[in-house]
Amino acid sequence: MSTPISSAKPVVTRFAPSPTGYLHIGGARTALFNWLYARHTGGKFLLRIEDTDRNRHTPEAVDAILDGLKWLGLDWDGEPLSQFSRGTRHAEVAHELLAAGKAYRCYLSPEELTAARAQAEAEKRPFTVQSPWRDRDPATAPAGISGVVRFRAPLDGETVVDDIVQGRVVFQNKELDDLVILRSDGSPIYNLAVVVDDHDMAVTHVLRGVDHLTNAARQTQIYQAMGWDVPVFGHVPLIHGADGAKLSKRHGALGIEAYRGMGYLPSALKNYLVRLGWSHGDDEIFPLEKMIEWFDLTSLGKSAARMDFKKLADTNAHYIRETPDAELLAQIEVVLPELGADRAPASFTASQRAQMLALMPDLKPRAQTLREIVNGAAAIFAKRPLDEKGAKLLDVDAKATLSMNVESFAIMSNQNWDAQSLEAKVRENADNTGNKLGKLAQPLRVAITGTTVSPPIFKLMEVLGFDETMKRLKETID
């Protein structure tokens, strides 16, 4: 793979989303790859908003994309560039092409075009635009209408895209028709704008989805017509849903903010995404420094990957366990309102925060998402609605053991009210009555949490404190 440009100039990559919606998972990965490569090489990572189609772009979408990138920690160099703002420059290049005879004005109406397309389809014939205006004398142009500007694409030969991911991909020029570069209102079309901007921004590496592969051929022709250096192209495979079909909203084409709301850590999401289409031997976990150090373009795969939420969850669980308690709590508090946790408040009180922190070591191994952490701590936030299993467990026998325990707890106080002492006490009670620990612990769990499943009960009792615990126990016995 030859990369003549990269060896000479400092690397410049870019992420160029169209602001028609949120930042989805595929876009996030594309951004990640570009960011990683720029950071790996010490080059620049630029951001450009492809908003030339004024009918389709929304300011909200721009914000969503920027927020998503920020949350992921993908910082860009310089200000984001609005492609729309460069309209005059795009038109200028189009007119250069026009003047050089490498483009021409075409007065074919949209209606004529659709009709021709329909006819080709009916005859099961491949359709390529063949404009009669390509060779017609401009002097014969119809008065009153401005027409579009089409690129005069070469008729014979081939256009080669030397792709760092896809390899050498050859397109026959006869398959590539004369694409519109300027609309009849004079505004630029994507393929022109991209080439002009990438050139002007000195972009050296264009990493994007394979859905742009044919565009790369057309863009290559424009580069050549302008006599500009073609950047290194790298077209990465797409991400599919778990069923192998195109990613739809149902299976993961959610906005990045949806993943944040579900309680995924940005570090985990990046780690998961980088492994979709890229590998480094048998390694699975990449601390950010390693990700940057090891990321390269030659280890990118060509086949599409499926979204696997189980693995994402596992990766997230890993990063949850790695993150220090206080930092994790801070991250939870940032997204708490989005988490939709069962019985959690919108924000923590000081004492709840302290309780969360104390319980964190026991919460972490039990959770795959931040949402699950908060759910695991439900006993802190709320009274405990008794669930079915809990109610069933709380029979006469269980209540008897509860009473026994309450009596022995009564002589304790906030001074020695800790998990260790509590467990010792209950073990003692169990031994004295010839019971296993579980026989006495489960009723305690149900009485205090309302459920049969919770973080370690003695730790929970410690965190809740003497008064609250005794209150709950007594309420259950009565």
Add this chain to the structure above:
RNA sequence: GGUCCCUUCGUCUAUCGGUUAGGACACGAGAUUUUCAAUCUUGGAAGACGGGUUCGACUCCCGUAGGGACCGCCA
């Protein structure tokens, strides 16, 4: 339909002509255990198919099948 791309355990992937085809997730079993997890041990699980090339193919070539992308005055 045309053009282009893809195909190793269920999933993500390693292998870059010679391996008992490795790892991770998921799944099964066991250990541990106050519940649930976590943790440890452990098991099953793959080169789409058919032809070549070669002393030797998962690796190279051709074909078939299946999948995908693109074919706008969208990006």
